[in-house]
Amino acid sequence: MNISYIKAPSVGDTLTAEAKEEYCGSKIGLYQITVKNSQKQLIAEAQGIVYRREKLLQ
Numbered sequence: 001m002n003i004s005y006i007k008a009p010s011v012g013d014t015l016t017a018e019a020k021e022e023y024c025g026s027k028i029g030l031y032q033i034t035v036k037n038s039q040k041q042l043i044a045e046a047q048g049i050v051y052r053r054e055k056l057l058q
Contacts, residue, residue: 003046007037014038027052 009015016036023030033046 001046001048003044005044006042009037009043015043 014037016038017033018036019031019033021029022032029050029052031048031050033048034042035044035046037043
């Protein structure tokens, strides 16, 4: 996960996060997440990579 904080939110403000799957392979997935405040200003962006396993971890 890589997170870039663009702007500090105001106290009491409502934040909205939106995630988009950029890539979905058999073993790797790539996701882009944006966080905006109630005025639709960009607060933060994140990019995450997930690794998929065939078997569940125990």
